[in-house]
Amino acid sequence: MQFALDKVLILGAGKIGATLADMLVELYGTQVTLADMHPPSTHGDPQLHPLQLDVQDDAALASVLNQHPLVINALPFFCAARVATAAAQRGVHYFDLTEDVAATRTIRALAPQARAVLMPQCGLAPGLIGMLGGHLAGQFDELYDLQLRVGAITLHALNALRYHFTWSVDGVINEYCNPCDAIVGGQLANLQPLEGLENLSLDGQVFEAFNTSGGLGTLCETLAGRVRNLNYKTIRHPGHRDAMHLLLHGLRLIERRDLLRQVLDGAVPHSRDDMVVMAATATGMRSGRLEQLTHNTRLYGAPLRGQQRTAIELTTAAGALAAVELCAQGLLPQQGFVRQEQCTLSALRNTRVGRYVEALLPASAPPGNTVA
Template sequence: MTTFATTSNSAARRAITILGAGHIGFAMALLLQQSGDYDILVADRDPARLAEVAALGVSTRLTVDDASLQAAIDGRFAVLNALPFHRAVPVATLCASAGVHYFDLTEDVASTQAIRALAANARSVLMPQCGLAPGFIGIVGNDLARRFDTLHTLRMRVGALPRYPQGALRYNLTWSTEGLINEYCNPCEAIVDGVRTTVPALEGLETFALDGVEYEAFNTSGGLGTLTETLAGKARQVDYQSIRYPGHNAILKLLLNDLRLRDRRDLLKDILETAIPTTDQDVIVVFATASGLKGGRLVQDSYSAHIVGTEVAGHRLSAIQLTTAAGICTALDLVAQGRLPQQGFVGQEAVALGDFLANRFGSAYAREGELVH
């Protein structure tokens, strides 16, 4: 069982709001409630979901319109947004206006760019993309990049996978279906031959083995966060791919391209949610590798992790719940402790990997992660 102890240098009882009481919102509330350092309000449109969260002993509020949403934001230290990606910009706008710190989990590139523009004159922190990918993988990638005198390539791979895959897709739904489709359909940022560009989703298929297990990986959107901006002019190749079990990519191309379901995303969402079961028996696979020059020698460094779910205060959290919630809770903690900037846009690269892994929430990654030279 995992515990998240109170830290002596954390400000007492910061008032925060979590928007969204789904699986990830529940996990965020649980982790923060266990720390004892935050006065938590969880807001959602669904009374049944709020009832589950209220059983943790945290406050809840039904948000049925813009006025009730605004009331859940005003006067808080921070808002953690666990709503669907299309709600990111509206909520960030309200937080910027209210001077409230804002954190989210969005993988949507356009939303992040809009939030960055909002942050230009913000009195508070606006920090999107605080989950696993984007989020933790960008922190790992930036840490690897900084180890080189000259960086040649940086390749980041992440998968949220079923531990016991079934069917031709060998996949189960473990998080937002809307977010998953977004990643499979939208252009993917990359650095190719030293130039920032975009590459098509589902392309760049590769296969590899990690700890004796065969995987495939291919381009998906949003996983790099702002890392291509940070490394522009400093690397030849930078890319991000999602990890799946072999055969997944071919079926996706059939659905999205041959059957043209990329143009009918609502139908695709219905098909996936009807045909593919959810699971909390999942595993997070993280693999990042970088190569370049150190002291005139060509070398390679890699980071890998396998993370499974755990029990927190009698509640079972899946691997994707644990890692996603741990990422955003760590970002909040570091801002609250004054270890990150206190206003404006904050990218994941501002977080040092050592600080993240040493954090009480980020330690969920530290138990399984490994830097390999």
């Protein structure tokens, strides 16, 4: 069933939730309910309606879901399964940004009985990078290797960790501590986080990249049997991986994640001076010849409704709203589980949020080709 974007519920009024709300108002004229334990000031904006809500309160969550046809969950990953289950029970279209593999499995299990869309993992990584990876895979007659790299990093991280937080502390810990889906030698595999360290040079600047969890979303399942090697790594400034390895394994804080969160939250600054770096490489046979396609880009922050938004805020929100818009237009399935890579880059380009990720879109690529 198709739906309009005239009334949307956003859960979580943090950096990404607030950006989602502003984009919906600015680009779609949507009436947005922005719900959080600590609802923000909306400065009297008639299209933004703040709501105090504890999603652990089943009755309160059910009540607000019953009043909205669509919900975008921008809460921490550990809330995803609860909110998705409540939305599915009420036939409410559900979208989220989670990188958590276990939460996605739970949401996937709801799909056979779902009357509405269930689309997790539709932000940046997972999200936009899966759309780009799916597009590159679709350009080959026979695909050998697909390597996807993404980093949301600050421009001047000079501290000992060579890192500032640009998004969720919980999300960073989750992706650094859990197994990483991959395809190795044609077989589905789990790789260890923080392993697979490599150096890469992009436009003359040196970065490092290493395995992290969740960035591929469902792409391993989609490309199983069609690619020899597929992996995802997070891009960081050189030295960051070794420092985190010391914390997680040398000091064994991987066994005490609550303490790890306290340490990182108290010692690592947040910064809004960021950029999103993406590097994707595909190798295989095209028209009888071995070829490689590479797409590297950097995305930066920009103003939105009079406020400067960071690169990670804009790209994550744009990835999610592109999926929402394409569903609303009937260009994606209208119920059940929907994968990020079902969005084509040509369709993404034509969405209202496409301007925020224009640099992601290979200008010379044939339109519409993607993996099914």
